[in-house]
Amino acid sequence: MWTIQCARCQRVATYNPAQWRCACGGPWELPRPLPFHHQAIRPHRPGIWRYEELWPFQRDPITLGEGWTPLIPLSSFDPRLWVKLDYIMPTGSYKDRGTATGLSALHEMGAHHVMDDSSGNAGASLAAYAARAGLQATLFVPAHASPNKKAQMRGMGAHLVEVPGSRAQATATLWQALETEGIYASHVYNPFVLLGLAAAAWEIWEQLGRAPDAVITPLGHGMLFLGLFLGFEALQAAGYIDQPPRLYGVQAAACAPLAQAFATGLEAPAPVEEEETIAEGVRIVAPPRGREILQAARATGGAILAVQESEIRMAQDRLARQGLFVEPTGALAMTIWPQILRETDRIIVLMLTGSGLKSLG
Ligand SMILES: [Zn+2]
Incomplete structure (x- = not known):
C-alpha cells in the first residue's frame, strides 16, 4: 500500500514508521512519476484534497482545509510575475x-x-x-x-x-x-509529505491553465522544491505539459550548502558553517535530500542561488508594499527574478511561503 523506495540505493520497501530512513542512510522517496490524471480531480473537495483520488489514503485524512491558495499577478514589477500565496494556510506557512x-x-x-x-x-x-x-x-x-x-x-x-x-x-x-x-513525523524524511507539496504544482497548472516557464522557491531542506519537481514531472509523464518549468531555489548566503554545490558542480552538498540569517526557515547546513534537489534543479534547467541579508530585507519590504506580508524566509523568491528572467518567458511564479505575522516582535 505505502510503497516507497530509497533515493540512494533504490531499494523498494513498504513504509515502516520506525525505519524513517533506509539502512543505507538515504531518504525514502515515492515511486516516480507520481500518478496523475485530470479526471481524478474532485474540485468540490477542499484544498489539496481535490487530488485525493490520486493518493493511497484509506481513511479520512487529517485536514484543516490547506491548499488551493491564491495565485495572483505581481504586475507592478513585471507583467510576467505571479505570486502563489502559500502563506495563506491554516498555520501561516506552506508546510x-x-x-x-x-x-x-x-x-x-x-x-x-x-x-x-x-x-x-x-x-x-x-x-x-x-x-x-x-x-x-x-x-x-x-x-x-x-x-x-x-x-x-x-x-x-x-x-x-x-x-x-x-x-x-x-x-x-x-x-x-x-x-x-x-x-x-519528519517534515523532511517522511516521504508522504511530498504528496501535499506536489499538489502545489498541480494547483499552479490548473490555475494558470498551463505550466509556468519558471518557479522560484525559498530553499532550506528543499521539500517544496522537490514537491514541485515531482508534481510537474507527473504532469509531464501524463502528457499534460511538454516540459517542467525551470525550478530555482534561493538560499541565504549565510547558510547556502546547496547554492555552493550547484555553483561548483558537486553532486551532493558539502558541509558549511551555520551562520545567522533573518531567513531562519532556510538555515539548514546539511539537507538530507540535497543530492536529489541538485539533480532536480539541473534536470529542469533551473539553478540554486544564494542572496545577502540586505537583499532579503529589500524583497520583504517590496512585497509588503504590494500588500503581501511575508516573513523574511517567505520573501526569498522575490530576490532573484530579475537575474533569471529570459526574453521568451511568459509566466514566472514566486512561491511566498510564510506569513509576516510569524516574525513580528
Ligand atoms: Zn538505501
Missing part, C-alpha cells in the same frame, strides 16, 4: 500541505505520539494537525527560533524541547530521543 498528507499517512499506520525537529513553521504545522487528530506532539526546536513560532506551537498543545546551539543540534537531540519513544 501545512505536507503535514496534512504526511501526518495522515502516519496516523493510518497507527502513530499516537509524533515528534519532529523544526526552526518553527514545520513545528507549528505539526502541532496544529496533531491537535486536530488528537495526537501527542513533541517538538525539538533550536533555542534561537522565533518566540512567536514557539508560542504558536505551545498554544496548540505541543510539548516543546528547546535545544541550545545550532539548528542541527535540535535534530541530533531528537534522533537520540527517538530511540526510546515516539514516531518521527
Whole structure:
C-alpha cells in the first residue's frame, strides 16, 4: 500500500514508521512519476484534497482545509510575475500541505505520539494537525527560533524541547530521543509529505491553465522544491505539459550548502558553517535530500542561488508594499527574478511561503 523506495540505493520497501530512513542512510522517496490524471480531480473537495483520488489514503485524512491558495499577478514589477500565496494556510506557512498528507499517512499506520525537529513553521504545522487528530506532539526546536513560532506551537498543545546551539543540534537531540519513544513525523524524511507539496504544482497548472516557464522557491531542506519537481514531472509523464518549468531555489548566503554545490558542480552538498540569517526557515547546513534537489534543479534547467541579508530585507519590504506580508524566509523568491528572467518567458511564479505575522516582535 505505502510503497516507497530509497533515493540512494533504490531499494523498494513498504513504509515502516520506525525505519524513517533506509539502512543505507538515504531518504525514502515515492515511486516516480507520481500518478496523475485530470479526471481524478474532485474540485468540490477542499484544498489539496481535490487530488485525493490520486493518493493511497484509506481513511479520512487529517485536514484543516490547506491548499488551493491564491495565485495572483505581481504586475507592478513585471507583467510576467505571479505570486502563489502559500502563506495563506491554516498555520501561516506552506508546510501545512505536507503535514496534512504526511501526518495522515502516519496516523493510518497507527502513530499516537509524533515528534519532529523544526526552526518553527514545520513545528507549528505539526502541532496544529496533531491537535486536530488528537495526537501527542513533541517538538525539538533550536533555542534561537522565533518566540512567536514557539508560542504558536505551545498554544496548540505541543510539548516543546528547546535545544541550545545550532539548528542541527535540535535534530541530533531528537534522533537520540527517538530511540526510546515516539514516531518521527519528519517534515523532511517522511516521504508522504511530498504528496501535499506536489499538489502545489498541480494547483499552479490548473490555475494558470498551463505550466509556468519558471518557479522560484525559498530553499532550506528543499521539500517544496522537490514537491514541485515531482508534481510537474507527473504532469509531464501524463502528457499534460511538454516540459517542467525551470525550478530555482534561493538560499541565504549565510547558510547556502546547496547554492555552493550547484555553483561548483558537486553532486551532493558539502558541509558549511551555520551562520545567522533573518531567513531562519532556510538555515539548514546539511539537507538530507540535497543530492536529489541538485539533480532536480539541473534536470529542469533551473539553478540554486544564494542572496545577502540586505537583499532579503529589500524583497520583504517590496512585497509588503504590494500588500503581501511575508516573513523574511517567505520573501526569498522575490530576490532573484530579475537575474533569471529570459526574453521568451511568459509566466514566472514566486512561491511566498510564510506569513509576516510569524516574525513580528
Ligand atoms: Zn538505501
